[in-house]
Amino acid sequence: xxxxxxxxxxxxxxxxxxxxxxxxxxxxxxxxxxxxxxxxxxxxxxxxxxxxxxxxxxxxxxxxxxxxxxxxxxxxxxxxxxxxxxxxxxxxxxxxxxxxxxxxxxxxxxxxxxx
Amino acid sequence: xxxxxxxxxxxxxxxxxxxxxxxxxxxxxxxxxxxxxxxxxxxxxxxxxxxxxxxxxxxxxxxxxxxxxxxxxxxxxxxxxxxxxxxxxxxxxxxxxxxxxxxxxxxxxxxxxxxxxxxxxxxxxxxxxxx
Numbered sequence: 753x754x755x756x757x758x759x760x761x762x763x764x765x766x767x768x769x770x771x772x773x774x775x776x777x778x779x780x781x782x783x784x785x786x787x788x789x790x791x792x793x794x795x796x797x798x799x800x801x802x803x804x805x806x807x808x809x810x811x812x813x814x815x816x817x818x819x820x821x822x823x824x825x826x827x828x829x830x831x832x833x834x835x836x837x838x839x840x841x842x843x844x845x846x847x848x849x850x851x852x853x854x855x856x857x858x859x860x861x862x863x864x865x866x867x
Numbered sequence: 868x869x870x871x872x873x874x875x876x877x878x879x880x881x882x883x884x885x886x887x888x889x890x891x892x893x894x895x896x897x898x899x900x901x902x903x904x905x906x907x908x909x910x911x912x913x914x915x916x917x918x919x920x921x922x923x924x925x926x927x928x929x930x931x932x933x934x935x936x937x938x939x940x941x942x943x944x945x946x947x948x949x950x951x952x953x954x955x956x957x958x959x960x961x962x963x964x965x966x967x968x969x970x971x972x973x974x975x976x977x978x979x980x981x982x983x984x985x986x987x988x989x990x991x992x993x994x995x996x997x998x
Binding site for chain 1: 872891892894895898899901903904911914920927931935938939940942945951953954955957958960961962965967968969972973975976977978979980981982983985986
C-alpha cells in the first residue's frame with residue numbers, strides 16, 4: 753500500500769515537472785552548449801519544475817527502500833502514457849500513429865511489470 | 868532533421884539511458900543500507916550524504932541535464948519513450964546485480980517496453996508543434 757501511495761506521488765509530480773520543463777525549454781530553443789543551461793536557472797517555471805522533480809525524487813528514494821528496483825523504475829513509467837496524451841493536448845505536439853502504438857505497447861508493458 | 872542534430876540526438880539518448888540506469892542502481896544499493904525512511908527530513912539528509920546514494924544522485928543529476936538538453940530540440944513524446952529503455956536496464960540490473968525475482972510477467976512487460984520504444988524510435992525525433 754505504501755509503495756502504491758509513493759508511486760502516486762511520483763507520477764503526479766513527474767507529469768507536472770515534465771510538462772513545465774518541455775514547454776520552457778522549447779521556448780528557449782535548442783541548447784548548443786551545456787554551460788548555457790546555467791542561464792536558465794533564473795526561469796521561475798523551470799524552478800517550479802525542479803521543485804516537482806525534487807518531490808518526485810524523495811518519494812522515489814522512499815520507494816526503492818520498500819520495493820524492487822525492477823518494480824519501482826518500470827512502474828514509474830506510468831507517467832509516460834499520461835504525458836503522451838498531454839504532449840498532444842497541452843503542448844500541441846503532433847503524435848503520429850506509430851508513436852501512439854509505441855506508447856500503448858510501453859503502457860501495456862508497464863502494466864505487466866507492475867504485477 | 869539535419870545530420871548533425873540526428874547524431875547529437877542519438878548520443879544524448881544513450882547518455883540519458885546510461886546515467887539513469889547506473890544512477891538508479893547506486894541509489895537502490897545505497898538506500899538498502901539505510902534505516903527505513905520516515906517523514907523526518909533528517910532521515911533524508913543522512914541518506915543523501917552516504918557514498919552510494921551520493922553517487923546515485925550525481926548520476927541522476929547528469930541524467931537530468933542531458934535530458935533537459937535533449938528536450939530543447941526533440942519532442943517530449945519522442946524523448947520519453949526512447950529514454951524508457953532505462954527502465955529495461957533497471958530490470959536487468961535488478962535481476963543480475965540485486966538478485967531480484969523477475970516473474971515471467973515482468974519479462975514480458977520488459978519486451979513490450981522494448982517493442983514500444985523501437986516503434987517510437989522509428990519516427991522522426993522532431994515533428995514540430997502545431998500552430
